[in-house]
Amino acid sequence: MRLLVLGGTSFLSWRIARVAVGRGHEVVCAARGRSGSVPEGARLVVVDRDRPGAVDVLAGYGFDAVVDVATGALGWVLDALEVLGDRVRHWTFVSSVNAYADTATVGQGTDAPLCAPVLDRRHFELAELTVERYGGTKVASENAVRERVGQDRAFIVRPGVISGPGDQMHRFGYWASRFARGGPVVVPDVTDHPLQHVDVRDLAAWIVTAAERHRTGTFDAVGPVLDFTTVLRDAAALVGAPDLRLVPVAPSALLAAGITPWGGPRSLPFWLPTTMYGLVTHDPAPALAAGLPHRTLTDTLHSALADAPTHPLAAGLTAEDERVLLQ
Template identity: 60%
Template sequence: MRILVLGATGHGSGWIAAEGAVRGHEVICAARGRSGTVPPGARLVKVDRSRPGALAPLAGQRFDAVVDVAYGALGWVREALATLDAGHWTFVSSINTYADTATQHQTADAPQVPPVYEEERVDLADTTPEHYGGIEVASEHAVRDTMGARSLIVRPGPISGPGDKTDRFAYWAGRCHRGGPVVVPDDPAQPIQHLDARDLARWVITAAEQRLTGAFDAVGPVRDFLGTLTEIAAVVGRADTELVPIAPADLLAAGVHHWQGPASLPMWLPEPFYGLVSHDWRATRDAGLTIRPFADTVHAALEEDLRRGNRPRAAGLTDEEHAALLS
């Protein structure tokens, strides 16, 4: 197959391009090339999609499949659809498109937030999840309107694995690996789910090969959060690693934040958002998604954390903040 990946130097898109190349497909990557290099076996076509007409060098070419990972960029999606000739189109959207963030075990036909028809790309740091989700919904509509029954909509939840620079998953692997007490939220009811970027890539390429259509949530099985942290500690922790549960109210009072960012406990969520990390994955599993052993993802996260060294992390507590909670 001749596959065009729009992006292909970032975390998830890079693995998609790599998977296609490993399988012997001709993979063309259209990207600025600033966030990394294209994988071996793929070819880079430098484009800056923020500039109108950026995809013109690819016009008139025929692709068996296009995979677009544009996020928060309706204008980019529309221009790609108007410019490129493809037999099958995969748009990688987001779990943030769903209107109900609380109800667990929702499926891909659950109601979505209203579409937001904003052409300019938004900075995710400067917008709300609802606004971002609305742009993704509008982008999904554009893909369906243009490609019809030749389109696949993929809605990933939290992505883990090598190359993930959010530090949401790697924080826990690194903290447990350093040993000693590890502060965790004392919230046994919270679910969590994640998907290794390599598993996502493998499924996306298989779906393109099989011309899979429809909408699917790209998520792994639902797990309980505390159990997940316990398993991370068992996989990469030291002999003296000990999880120390602290009540959510006490964490909030101490200035600890949910989910991500500085002074946070990554992937910790309040109850009104449990639905975002507990979607029903069975339809995607039945459509071919396979999950690697959990320990593989944990080791990859730790390797990523160690490779990047001592640094200000994008998510998690500093050593000083962590120690203050234990004092």
């Protein structure tokens, strides 16, 4: 199979290219090449999708399948479809659970209401990319893929949290690194708080398999729903720092101290208000039945520890933030 990965130099797209090369496929990665190198055995074609007509260089390659992980740019998706949509037998578009309008209802499936499509073709910079704009752009992109290649060639995947090696959001990375330092650790004092993720290695393998087997349809690419508090306790036990002690702090106290839910600076990663539990409780059964693998939490946590960056984490509390909370 000759596979085009629109991306291929970071995280999920890099992992997809690596899996495909490992299975003996011919892999071309179309990217600017600024985020890193493509996996060994893949070919990089330098393409800046912000430049009109840049994708035209790919027209003569004769790909069997395309994987597009475009974020925040409907124009990127439309340009690729215009050049390649009639030439390939299988098209994967990586969307997001942020495509759903309802963040509160637990147990939703792919038939849940979606955000209103955002039809602006521009590439939104990170500062412009609100949750609504991101989700709406994903919905518009999904629609464009289905309309151009048809339901019989389109594979739409909507991941939630993607964990594993190379995760620059550092959600598992924060907890694994923090537990490794030991001492008293601030955790949210919550019960029945759900958590859902998919490891990048499992998601990438599934996407390549879908291209090989011509799987189509729309799926929430999520793993089983876990209990957040249990995950933290299991992670702490796995890391095993001798003086490690979890210190639950009430959500009201965390919010009053300016601690952010979910992710980013001054946050406790994965912690959510109850009104957003719908984001991490999507029905995993259809994707699991369709072959999406799900590795153990131990494996994901070990990868987070091994992958811990030497520079400041993108999520979590600083030592000073935590000291103030503990006082």
